[in-house]
Each structure stands twice: as structure tokens, then as C-alpha cells.
Amino acid sequence: MAEVKKQEKDFSPEVDTLIPEATELGKAGKLSEALEKLFALEKQTRNASDLSSTTRLAKTILDLCYEARDYTQLNATIHLLSKKHWPTQRRNTGIRRAGRRVAPGDSTTVRAIKYGWNWRKPCEQLQRARSSWKRLVRASPSCYRSTMKHLxxxxxxxxxxxxxxxxxxxxxxxxxxxxxxxxxxxxxxxxxxxxxxxxxxxxxxxxxxxxxxxxxxxxxxxxxxxxxxxxxxxxxxxxxxxxxxxxxxxxxxxxxxxxxxxxxxxxxSAYLDVAKHYEKVWDTPSIKEDEGKNRAALEHIVYYVVLAPHDNEQSDMLHHLFVNPALEKLELHYNLVKSFVTRELMRWPGIEALYGPFLRVTPVFSVAKQWEDLHTRVIEHNIRVVAYYYTRITLSRLTTLLDLTPQQTEETLARLVVSKTIWARIDRPAGIVNFKSKRTTEDVMNDWSSDMQRLLGLAEKTWMGMNAALAAQSRVKA
Known part of the structure; x- marks a missing residue:
């Protein structure tokens, strides 16, 4: 910031004489003439470092523009003053307060936008005033406080x-x-x-x-x-x-x-992020102390972690939540998490009958989209379980296990294959779904090489054990 020079001359008498004269000209509709006289004296006071006189003149200039409802001139004036007085802006509190007439959120400004300016493009006309006002009030946090209080x-x-x-x-x-x-x-x-x-x-x-x-x-x-x-x-x-x-x-x-x-x-619909945020809320001491808020936060963690699509991060968070002692106090939610952790099929009609009456009245699952997302997660869990236990299964049997139509089953399978959650291929003519990929010759050779290395390692270990036993027996005989 530029160094403030020492005051060279006091222009108070000239300012006292000019301000009433300029005010009368402004009331008479001669705004341009009044501004011309004020700017001429303002330049002299600014060059002479007469801060008090410069501030009075600047406030008068802004007041005249505002009272004349000439908002275009008001914007231009604030823009000009912000440039001229930037080196001493920390001391020009009067200019800052005058500039707050066009502060964002000010009720007077909103009325001016609505009745004085083009209502369809208010932000374009406010842009210059806003940026200039920002420079004037940058060192005055009270302006921000008052703006937020007003909002x-x-x-x-x-x-x-x-x-x-x-x-x-x-x-x-x-x-x-x-x-x-x-x-x-x-x-x-x-x-x-x-x-x-x-x-x-x-x-x-x-x-x-x-x-x-x-x-x-x-x-x-x-x-x-x-x-x-x-x-x-x-x-x-x-x-x-x-x-x-x-x-x-x-x-x-x-x-x-x-x-x-x-x-x-x-x-x-980033459910895993929502679960993480609720976990941060749940870890807050004030929430821990309030039993009701603590329970609500934990319930929301359960809801959104089961709604999140399956990946390594979601699986890790789900298993950590399952072993958390606090979850055991919520029996229904504990059983819901346990169903997703255990590698067993969850038939959707049974899940809907068991958890539906409770979950559908909650704010989370009262939304149809999120209830449908839960249905999707149950289906995806069931497909992962089938892929874990089966290498091949008929499409009709898989459709029965998932309680879906053949088309819905194929769509869900395709989505999981594309996301690389599982590996699967559908033989439509035969009606068979294959969950085991065909092994290449390289894979077979690698397995054979690994098996041979383990065999040779076992033989070497056995040979070393036999030598140790023979050495021990020879020492005993000696």
C-alpha cells in the first residue's frame, strides 16, 4: 500500500462554501455542473493530502448521484473514486460508508434495481459498482457483517x-x-x-x-x-x-x-459422500452428548452407506460400521447392515415385508427414488453372492432368485459387468450365465509355475529337515 503523505494544506473553508452550492445545483437538476465543481476541488484536496476534506467531497458526490437517482453515474463515480482513493482506502471510512449505498443485498439497492434499472439485467449494471465497492470495503469487515445480518x-x-x-x-x-x-x-x-x-x-x-x-x-x-x-x-x-x-x-x-x-x-445422488458427512456430524461432541441427535446421525449413516453403490471404499465403510458397538443398540439397523455384509441371498419381497413398514416412513426412504435405489442395491448384492458361489447358472434360475424379469436381470448384469464389479457372460441361445472367465494359456502356465515352485520349496524344506534329523542321530550315537 502506498505511503500516506503529510497534509500540505487545509481546504475546509473552500469545502464549506462549495458543498451547499453544489447541493443547490443538484436539487435544481444541474447534476453535471455540480459534479464538475466538486471533482475539481476534490482533486486539489487529494493532491494536498487533506483527508477530511476529500472524504466530505466524495460523500457529497455520491449523495448527489444517489438522490438524483442517476444510477449509471453513481456506478461510474464509485468506480472512479475506488481507483483514486485505493492508496488510502483504509483511512477513508466515510467513502466506504457512502459506497455501501450500492452494497449487495441493501434493500434500497434492490428497490433501485426493480424500479430504476432494467429489471431483466440488474446484475450486469451492478457488476462495476460491486467490484468497486469491494475494493472500498475490503478492509472493513463490518460491511460484510451488516450485509449478512440484513440478508x-x-x-x-x-x-x-x-x-x-x-x-x-x-x-x-x-x-x-x-x-x-x-x-x-x-x-x-x-x-x-x-x-x-x-x-x-x-x-x-x-x-x-x-x-x-x-x-x-x-x-x-x-x-x-x-x-x-x-x-x-x-x-x-x-x-x-x-x-x-x-x-x-x-x-x-x-x-x-x-x-x-x-x-x-x-x-x-452421491450417497457415500452423504454417509461420510453424517459420520463427521456423528463424531461431533455436542451430537454425541445429545442422545436423540446421536441416534439420528447414526441411522442416516446406515441408510446412505447401504444406498451407496458397491466398491472397495463402500465395502470398507460398511464392514467398519458393522463392528461398531454403537450400532448394536439399533437392532433393526444392525440387522439391515448384517444382511449386506453376509454372503447370503436377500429376497426383495422378504426385505420389503420386514423393513418396508419402518423404512418407508423415514425422511430418507419416503422419497421414491431412494427406495428404488435400495431395491437396486439388494439386487446387486444378490448377483455378487451368486457370482461367488456359482460358476454357471441358467438365466431362468437367476431370474427366479433375483425376483426380476429376464430383461431386468440382463440389464442389471450388464451394468455390473461394465462397472467391473463382476465378470459374467450370457449365452442367450443356451440360456446360461457364466461367471467364470476362460483361462488363457499364460494363466495356466503361471499357475503351473507357481505350483512347481511351491513343490520344489517343500522338497527343499523336507530335505533340510531330514539332514537335521540325521545329524542329531549321529551326535547321539557318538
Missing amino acids: RSNRQRHPRVARNRCRPRVTCLSDLQVETYSSMERREKTEFILEQIRLLIALARLKDAEVTKTKGKEGKIGLGDGEPEWVKARVGGRKINETFLKEKENEDLKLKFYELMIQLALHR
Whole structure:
């Protein structure tokens, strides 16, 4: 930052004379003339390092633009002042406060966007003001605090209005890289990033809902898919240091962070990630102390780990969960995990009759898609069990064991083969499924070589044992 020079001259008398004159010109509709006079004196005060006079002039300039409702001029003025006063921005608190008139989320700005600017493209007109305001308030965390406080209060008092005004706020706030601001405390940065993620998720859902609503209607164009906002939210989640969240005083931030991450993972149907996030929540001391929350978190871990597609990581987490003593207290959930761990067939009608009445009333399996995903995981488990015990099986018998139609059986088999979970080939004319791959000559030779090495090793070990025994007998005879 540039060094602040010593004040060379005091322009207070000239400023006291010019401000009332410029104010009268602004009220008379002569904004350009008033700004011209103010900028001329502002340049002199700035070059003379008269900070108080420069701040008064800058505030007057912004106030005149705002009162005239000339938002284009207001944006240009803030952009210009942010460049001129960047070397002394830490001391220009007055300019920062004046610049907050166009702060993202300010209610006055939202009204200005709605009635003064083109409502269809508010974010484009806010862009320059937002970036300039960011430079002016970079050293003032209180601006961020007040902005977030305003957003929360509006959301609580007027949820419908806050939802309608979500789009320009998210556009303005999501691009602020607060993690680079050294003037903010670490907790404040984390709170602000979490608020950014929350707003992005809200906007993404709003866009997705509008696309679904307008889909198939001719002549209506929705906002577009909310996938860009989902991606931005995931990027924002990577900015959070999870080690910092492990500190006891940051437990509230930790719970809020993993709540948002669970929403992001559920959007992608990444059930294993959801289970991991719930496991982090379950390990939180405050959750451990609350019996109800502790039980709920453990139940969600079970639900989502069995919903996750089978792979090495999912299998490892499932087996570790099965041997956890805390799970034994939940008999029904323990038996459900045991069914997936044991290499035995699970007939879907029996699973549905045994666990259906309980699981279907839970928030997780009340969703039809997730109940269908559970059915799919049961079928995949059964196919892995059949592939483990059988080398060949008729397609009709496999269809009976899986309680599926022949077409559904082939589709499920094909999906598991493509994912390399199992090896299988279907002989359709013969109606036979082969789970054992044909061995190549190289495989046979490798096995034979391995067997020969074991045989030679055993012979050598036997020979050494016999020599040792003969040596011992010779010593006894001697």
C-alpha cells in the first residue's frame, strides 16, 4: 500500500462554501455542473493530502448521484473514486460508508434495481459498482457483517420477498473472494463463505424448480438449469478448512458446513459422500452428548452407506460400521447392515415385508427414488453372492432368485459387468450365465509355475529337515 503523505494544506473553508452550492445545483437538476465543481476541488484536496476534506467531497458526490437517482453515474463515480482513493482506502471510512449505498443485498439497492434499472439485467449494471465497492470495503469487515445480518433478517421476516430477490444478491455476493482478505478474522471468512454456499444452493433450486415448471410449455423460457450454481457451491465448499472446524468453539460452523455439504451430495445422488458427512456430524461432541441427535446421525449413516453403490471404499465403510458397538443398540439397523455384509441371498419381497413398514416412513426412504435405489442395491448384492458361489447358472434360475424379469436381470448384469464389479457372460441361445472367465494359456502356465515352485520349496524344506534329523542321530550315537 502506498505511503500516506503529510497534509500540505487545509481546504475546509473552500469545502464549506462549495458543498451547499453544489447541493443547490443538484436539487435544481444541474447534476453535471455540480459534479464538475466538486471533482475539481476534490482533486486539489487529494493532491494536498487533506483527508477530511476529500472524504466530505466524495460523500457529497455520491449523495448527489444517489438522490438524483442517476444510477449509471453513481456506478461510474464509485468506480472512479475506488481507483483514486485505493492508496488510502483504509483511512477513508466515510467513502466506504457512502459506497455501501450500492452494497449487495441493501434493500434500497434492490428497490433501485426493480424500479430504476432494467429489471431483466440488474446484475450486469451492478457488476462495476460491486467490484468497486469491494475494493472500498475490503478492509472493513463490518460491511460484510451488516450485509449478512440484513440478508438473514429479510429471510426471516419476508421469506417470499427474500426468495424473489435471491438472484441479484447471489450474483453479487458469490464472486467475493473473502478468503483472500487479511483484514477479516478466520471465523468471519468461514461464516461468509457458508452464507455464499447457502445462497447458491437456494438459487440453484429456484432455477431447477422454474425449469421443471416451464418445461414443455411453448413460448415460455425458464432461467436455465441451476447446474452452474451447484458447481460454484461445490467449489465454495473446498475453500473451508475442515481442520479449523474441528475446534470446539467452531462446532456450530462445522454442523452448518456439513449440512450444506449433505445437500450438495444429495443433489448428485452421491450417497457415500452423504454417509461420510453424517459420520463427521456423528463424531461431533455436542451430537454425541445429545442422545436423540446421536441416534439420528447414526441411522442416516446406515441408510446412505447401504444406498451407496458397491466398491472397495463402500465395502470398507460398511464392514467398519458393522463392528461398531454403537450400532448394536439399533437392532433393526444392525440387522439391515448384517444382511449386506453376509454372503447370503436377500429376497426383495422378504426385505420389503420386514423393513418396508419402518423404512418407508423415514425422511430418507419416503422419497421414491431412494427406495428404488435400495431395491437396486439388494439386487446387486444378490448377483455378487451368486457370482461367488456359482460358476454357471441358467438365466431362468437367476431370474427366479433375483425376483426380476429376464430383461431386468440382463440389464442389471450388464451394468455390473461394465462397472467391473463382476465378470459374467450370457449365452442367450443356451440360456446360461457364466461367471467364470476362460483361462488363457499364460494363466495356466503361471499357475503351473507357481505350483512347481511351491513343490520344489517343500522338497527343499523336507530335505533340510531330514539332514537335521540325521545329524542329531549321529551326535547321539557318538
